């Protein structure tokens with residue numbers, strides 16, 4: 742059966758269904774960082790991949806990956822309709838994620854990807870990963 746929506750519209754519709762991008766999870770990470778008194782992060786910095794949170798001094802980039810959009814191994818399942826469209830789109834995301842990781846690492850960034858579900862099930866673990874990375878970078882960079 743053909744889709745009643747254009748690709749762009751379908752994408753908008755699915756975004757609405759699956760949560761607008763990462764907005765909610767980004768907010769949970771922000772809350773988490775505040776709770777653990779992790780400071781010095783910035784948002785919307787223009788570096789490759791537009792990470793959700795950036796620690797510029799330590800060169801640590803944090804991405805919050807939605808379980809659907811980034812095909813989390815624990816929660817993702819391919820939508821039953823428009824499989825070809827979704828497969829192409831989501832695999833495109835995965836390729837892009839890898840390319841972004843590589844580019845940032847080449848430029849000396851430490852990249853941390855946090856799954857959306859980790860913020861629900863193990864927020865302290867996510868906070869610890871971020872803290873450890875910051876501590877390590879500060880030591881390495883003699884900050």
Ligand SMILES: [Zn+2]
Nearest residue numbers: 808813816858
């Ligand atoms: Zn997940």
